[in-house]
Amino acid sequence: MNKILLIAKREIWERLTTRSYISLMIIGPLVVLGLLYIFLSSTGAKKQSWEVLIMDETELFENKLNPKKDPLFSIDFINAYIDYDEFANDKKFQKYDLAVWVNERVLKNKNVIISYRSKPSELVQRRLAHHVERRLEEILVKEFSSMSLKEFRAIKQPLQFSLKDTYDPRDKRSETSGWVGFVFGSIIIFFILSFGMTMLRGVAKEKSNRIVEVLLSSVSPSQLLSGKILGIGFAAFIQFVVWGVLISLGLWILRIVFFPDLLDPAMVANQLGEQANEVNSFAQQSPFVELIYKQIQYSNMLVFFSLFFIAGYLFYSAFFAMIGSSVGSESDGQQFVIPIVMILLLAIVAGYYEIYYPDSLLSEWLGYIPFTAPTVMMVELSYGFSNGGAWKLYLSLFILMISAIVFLILASRIYRNGILQFGHRLKLPLLLRWIKK
Amino acid sequence: MLTIEEISKSYRRQKILHDINFSVKEGEILGLLGPNGAGKTSLMRIINQIIDQDRGHILFKGKVMRSADLAEIGYLPEERGLYKTMSVHRQLLYLARLRGMSKKDAKQQINFWLEKFSIEDWGKKRIEELSKGMAQKIQFIATVLHDPSLLILDEPFSGFDPVNIELIRDEIKRFKKEGRTILISTHNMNSVEAICDRAVLINQGEMLLEGSITNLRDQHKEGLYEICFEGNMISFANALWVGYEIIEKIDKGENQFCVRLKMRKENSINDLLNAVMGQVKILSVHEVLPGMDEVFVQQVQPKKEVEDE
Incomplete structure (x- = not known):
């Protein structure tokens, strides 16, 4: 074990002192933040003013929303409940871009439905949701509590907003949450590809510069392979953590510098006097954090992201190690990398497919196939599983882990037999022979 | 060990x-x-x-x-x-x-x-x-x-x-x-x-x-001796007669020669010295042992030859 750790430490050290690793550590989060900025500032239909109809059958809102007029919205109230079809098709409602359904149970179940004709940007969604939530807070405090509004805000539960397409209200899944899963899955694939290639190059380099025989006189091939996988995996993890920290920090800065209008003017006014509370509100108001914390089961997501990340990395690193150790020359390796890169791209396409066809049979199968499981299951997880459906996630993870173990065993056989072979042409029968030995 | x-x-x-x-x-x-x-x-x-x-x-x-x-x-x-x-x-x-x-x-x-x-x-x-x-x-x-x-x-x-x-x-x-x-x-x-x-x-x-x-x-020596002398080469060769086979001779100049030879029949180094002592001035004499490269070639070569046939 001590030797495995020594090998792992060397691998980590080598990665940490490599210029490309450091560059990726800085450029990666910047690229992600740039894409996020584009996403946040351009998603959804652009309009100067949104016509909103609030359907408040029980007149809970008393025909008012916010004391200060928000130029972004022009708001009308209707004291009736109109069903989706009527709102979608009736001529008199055509001028409204957004509808907010406030039913009589909202004070208990905290559910508010917003439907749209053309999808509003995150900014518009959050602003409208914010106005509705603040108004409901006032009502709740007035009706049921002797607390001040400030005290109430500190303890209240957040409202659940469901965003629906007016023309397709039964599509209960939010694509946005699917995209979050897709981004998580794609990050896994990106890291697997990046660090899998590092593994391949590392193994092939040790082989080509002939240090491997010196090493093998001190450690066994399986120790050497385990140390490499552990070290490179840990370097990938460090890279990921730094990405996480930098992206979070970047989002926070983005929010303050580029999207200050996401804040309610009243909140800004209160901010100076109510530092502690407002820090929380701040976090809750960030679109990205809202997206993950409110629409996605974040704790689950992070746990399963880590598990799929580790299992996926182990699974694919077995293939990269196999190729690296068995090639006769470096150019030989290139042609064997192409199929793996194709499979990794296929995994991303599978995640994309899962967003749009989550209930298809193919999606289900792709979730169990180890090659595509990390992306497909991340999307599935971000959509959430119906009651009793979580076994699919566990089964997929189990299959992936078992496959990783099996392929690591095969990889170590190929590694042991191939690492000291030079100058041959790599062919499949040769690999099979090495596996059998 | x-x-x-x-x-x-x-x-x-x-x-x-x-x-x-x-x-x-x-x-x-x-x-x-x-x-x-x-x-x-x-x-x-x-x-x-x-x-x-x-x-x-x-x-x-x-x-x-x-x-x-x-x-x-x-x-x-x-x-x-x-x-x-x-x-x-x-x-x-x-x-x-x-x-x-x-x-x-x-x-x-x-x-x-x-x-x-x-x-x-x-x-x-x-x-x-x-x-x-x-x-x-x-x-x-x-x-x-x-x-x-x-x-x-x-x-x-x-x-x-x-x-x-x-x-x-x-x-x-x-x-x-x-x-x-x-x-x-x-x-x-x-x-x-x-x-x-x-x-x-x-x-x-x-x-x-x-x-x-x-x-x-x-073990791999072939009865080969090297004798170096000063004098006439022809007198030296005549003195040897049929009891010895000259393998190689090297002219060192100034009337000095080194000769590699093999004994025939039961002849020994003493017989060789007795035969030539009166004819030339002996400078040195020693048995030539094969180098390890010769031992190596001797051992590896026959097998190769058999294979080639």
């Missing part, structure tokens, strides 16, 4: 080693000789547990060798290399730690060896910044850094420049003086004669010979 017992190994249905048996005694230098493809490297890899044998045992200090014993072995493989982007110091530390040394001891030893080779300034240099000869020195230090009691050197003189060959030869001799055991595989027969106590010759996976260098040369 090290005993090889009935080691056999096949690869793709081809025998690489067949029933190899020999021992390396404590404090001796044993040369493992054989042409390319004889199986020397495979045997060294088996001893270092890099590959497994199909049959047989390796005994180290009288017991079946375990992986823990590798810490007592210093192995310089024929195919050798270093991490090019690592510094000399870090690289040596890493390899020493893999051999089981503590960090403190490893650092001490690194300083000792860098000082010994007068290369203290190289510690922070990356291997890619060093010349080939410099890297070779580092490679050798990496092999002996953990103070092994058994050194296994596979073609230690190949790829090294003459200065480093001399340096390694001196170090090998010093190791022997310190009572350590050394197993060397080499094509360099001059080195074998110069530093080895005994030799084992293998060819096509089979063991052909084992013995001390002197005995091996003695």
Whole structure:
């Protein structure tokens, strides 16, 4: 074990002192933040003013929303409940871009439905949701509590907003949450590809510069392979953590510098006097954090992201190690990398497919196939599983882990037999022979 | 110290080693000789547990060798290399730690060896910044850094420049003086004669010979003598008559000659001296023993010839 750790430490050290690793550590989060900025500032239909109809059958809102007029919205109230079809098709409602359904149970179940004709940007969604939530807070405090509004805000539960397409209200899944899963899955694939290639190059380099025989006189091939996988995996993890920290920090800065209008003017006014509370509100108001914390089961997501990340990395690193150790020359390796890169791209396409066809049979199968499981299951997880459906996630993870173990065993056989072979042409029968030995 | 017992190994249905048996005694230098493809490297890899044998045992200090014993072995493989982007110091530390040394001891030893080779300034240099000869020195230090009691050197003189060959030869001799055991595989027969106590010759996976260098040369002598004299060559040849066969004559100038000849019938060196003593002034006379390269060729060649037929 001590030797495995020594090998792992060397691998980590080598990665940490490599210029490309450091560059990726800085450029990666910047690229992600740039894409996020584009996403946040351009998603959804652009309009100067949104016509909103609030359907408040029980007149809970008393025909008012916010004391200060928000130029972004022009708001009308209707004291009736109109069903989706009527709102979608009736001529008199055509001028409204957004509808907010406030039913009589909202004070208990905290559910508010917003439907749209053309999808509003995150900014518009959050602003409208914010106005509705603040108004409901006032009502709740007035009706049921002797607390001040400030005290109430500190303890209240957040409202659940469901965003629906007016023309397709039964599509209960939010694509946005699917995209979050897709981004998580794609990050896994990106890291697997990046660090899998590092593994391949590392193994092939040790082989080509002939240090491997010196090493093998001190450690066994399986120790050497385990140390490499552990070290490179840990370097990938460090890279990921730094990405996480930098992206979070970047989002926070983005929010303050580029999207200050996401804040309610009243909140800004209160901010100076109510530092502690407002820090929380701040976090809750960030679109990205809202997206993950409110629409996605974040704790689950992070746990399963880590598990799929580790299992996926182990699974694919077995293939990269196999190729690296068995090639006769470096150019030989290139042609064997192409199929793996194709499979990794296929995994991303599978995640994309899962967003749009989550209930298809193919999606289900792709979730169990180890090659595509990390992306497909991340999307599935971000959509959430119906009651009793979580076994699919566990089964997929189990299959992936078992496959990783099996392929690591095969990889170590190929590694042991191939690492000291030079100058041959790599062919499949040769690999099979090495596996059998 | 090290005993090889009935080691056999096949690869793709081809025998690489067949029933190899020999021992390396404590404090001796044993040369493992054989042409390319004889199986020397495979045997060294088996001893270092890099590959497994199909049959047989390796005994180290009288017991079946375990992986823990590798810490007592210093192995310089024929195919050798270093991490090019690592510094000399870090690289040596890493390899020493893999051999089981503590960090403190490893650092001490690194300083000792860098000082010994007068290369203290190289510690922070990356291997890619060093010349080939410099890297070779580092490679050798990496092999002996953990103070092994058994050194296994596979073609230690190949790829090294003459200065480093001399340096390694001196170090090998010093190791022997310190009572350590050394197993060397080499094509360099001059080195074998110069530093080895005994030799084992293998060819096509089979063991052909084992013995001390002197005995091996003695066993392969062909009754050849070299006599150097001053005088008339014709008088010398006439004096020999039919009892001797001249193989080679070398004119050294100024009426001096060296002649290599074989005895015929029962003639001895005394008979030779008696025959020529009155005719020429004898300068020197000695029996010519075959060099290890000749022993090597003699043993390997017949087999090849039989195969060719």
